[in-house]
Amino acid sequence: MGRLFWKFFLWIWIAQLFAVLAIGSSIWLKDRNQAMLSRHVELGPPASFVLDAAESLLHTSGSEGLRRLLLQNPKESLFALDSADRDILGREVDSATLQQVREMQEQNRYPRAIRTIEAADGTRWLVYAGKRRPPHKDGMHGPAGASEPQAGRHGGPRSDLPRFPFLPMFFAAIASLVSAGILAWHFSRPIHHLRSAFDAVASGQLSTRVGFTDSRWRDELHDLGHDFNRMAARLEELVEGQRRLLHDVSHELRSPLARLQVAVGLARQRPERTESSLERIERESMRMDALIGELLTLSRLEAGMAGAMEDTLNIGELVSSITDDAHFEAQSQGKHVVLIDRSHAMVLGRSELLHSAIENVVRNAIRHTAAGTAIEIHVDDDPLRHEVRIAVRDHGGGLPEAELTAIFRPFVKGSSSAGRSGNHGLGLAIAQRVVHAHGGSISAVNAQGGGLAVEIVLPTMDKR
Numbered sequence: 001m002g003r004l005f006w007k008f009f010l011w012i013w014i015a016q017l018f019a020v021l022a023i024g025s026s027i028w029l030k031d032r033n034q035a036m037l038s039r040h041v042e043l044g045p046p047a048s049f050v051l052d053a054a055e056s057l058l059h060t061s062g063s064e065g066l067r068r069l070l071l072q073n074p075k076e077s078l079f080a081l082d083s084a085d086r087d088i089l090g091r092e093v094d095s096a097t098l099q100q101v102r103e104m105q106e107q108n109r110y111p112r113a114i115r116t117i118e119a120a121d122g123t124r125w126l127v128y129a130g131k132r133r134p135p136h137k138d139g140m141h142g143p144a145g146a147s148e149p150q151a152g153r154h155g156g157p158r159s160d161l162p163r164f165p166f167l168p169m170f171f172a173a174i175a176s177l178v179s180a181g182i183l184a185w186h187f188s189r190p191i192h193h194l195r196s197a198f199d200a201v202a203s204g205q206l207s208t209r210v211g212f213t214d215s216r217w218r219d220e221l222h223d224l225g226h227d228f229n230r231m232a233a234r235l236e237e238l239v240e241g242q243r244r245l246l247h248d249v250s251h252e253l254r255s256p257l258a259r260l261q262v263a264v265g266l267a268r269q270r271p272e273r274t275e276s277s278l279e280r281i282e283r284e285s286m287r288m289d290a291l292i293g294e295l296l297t298l299s300r301l302e303a304g305m306a307g308a309m310e311d312t313l314n315i316g317e318l319v320s321s322i323t324d325d326a327h328f329e330a331q332s333q334g335k336h337v338v339l340i341d342r343s344h345a346m347v348l349g350r351s352e353l354l355h356s357a358i359e360n361v362v363r364n365a366i367r368h369t370a371a372g373t374a375i376e377i378h379v380d381d382d383p384l385r386h387e388v389r390i391a392v393r394d395h396g397g398g399l400p401e402a403e404l405t406a407i408f409r410p411f412v413k414g415s416s417s418a419g420r421s422g423n424h425g426l427g428l429a430i431a432q433r434v435v436h437a438h439g440g441s442i443s444a445v446n447a448q449g450g451g452l453a454v455e456i457v458l459p460t461m462d463k464r
Contacts, residue, residue, distance in 0.1 A: 338377065353434045
């Protein structure tokens with residue numbers, strides 16, 4: 001067991017011991033006080049009957065009537081005390097008993113056995129019934145409620161007082177010891193697992209997960225374990241993405257670099273073809289420059305460096321401008337770009353980023369649509385959801401279902417892109433990061449009748 005377990009265990013056990021001691025002592029003191037009081041005062045049902053009769057007599061005949069009744073019955077153990085604590089018959093009253101009776105009367109405890117009664121003559125009396133004590137050796141009863149000698153060391157009236165509950169409190173301490181151990185184990189075990197998991201992740205084992213998140217008893221510790229698993233999964237995904245990105249960048253750069261080396265070698269070996277070699281070198285340099293530019297853009301977006309979203313954009317005008325440029329370029333390939341629906345919804349963001357994202361989607365559609373077909377662009381807004389949708393559909397061969405989400409990862413090219421040059425597989429990845437930076441979403445589905453449809457959803461200004 002670790003130090004945390006023992007800290008939990010000791011503090012829980014100490015707290016429970018104090019609780020056991022406090023509760024046991026309070027119950028013992030209560031029982032002891034009641035036992036001491038009941039030695040002199042009748043607290044049971046007989047006292048209620050006697051006090052009911054005394055109360056009736058005080059209300060009808062006053063204090064003098066009660067005095068005459070008690071004088072006629074000298075063995076009666078009823079006490080009536082005035083405001084100066086003097087008995088109605090002048091009997092001596094034990095001071096300790098009187099103090100306890102006063103405390104019980106102020107706390108309104110035993111209202112049937114201890115009462116304050118107002119007589120018919122206006123006087124107020126504290127009335128209670130004293131207990132009859134066994135006769136003394138001379139055969140006479142002691143005065144009820146009067147003071148009595150202290151008990152000897154070998155017995156006497158104090159022997160009926162309750163003893164301190166050592167044995168029950170001992171068993172309660174043992175039970176608290178067991179429960180403290182169980183509670184400490186319950187709290188320290190998941191924390192120990194979390195510590196081990198953090199050590200494993202710190203040493204590079206990013207696949208580490210904690211296994212107590214499936215318990216039926218959900219609490220903050222299990223939520224913490226669930227958050228750790230999500231954190232570890234995200235770290236693993238990011239690290240794996242960085243590795244894959246480094247591999248893909250190396251692969252993408254290797255081909256143009258190889259062609260550059262070949263072009264330089266041909267220029268040296270065949271000087272008469274220097275001009276064509278320079279054209280190849282220029283073309284490959286431009287391709288590498290474009291690739292590096294896209295990588296820098298992707299890196300800034302993934303690092304959250306998209307900048308302030310302060311431009312107010314008319315999404316219809318932005319898409320219309322992109323459509324005109326794309327249609328002009330597509331005509332040389334025998335293809336068309338058509339804007340069918342147009343919305344004038346306003347979006348808050350960065351103009352150059354959104355222009356690049358939508359243009360990447362449209363260019364990707366031009367690349368894959370069949371010759372002689374048109375790229376269809378729909379822009380419509382949803383006032384209830386405060387969103388605007390931009391749908392770009394081509395008439396190509398579509399994609400397998402497994403590739404519909406993978407095409408938004410860097411350097412992932414769909415199966416329909418096999419053999420095509422000039423595509424690094426970064427356009428849709430950049431588009432996804434831009435859309436996410438604007439609080440939107442992007443998805444791809446196979447359209448009915450063939451082709452791929454990419455939909456971009458952006459929040460409008462009234463939603464923000």
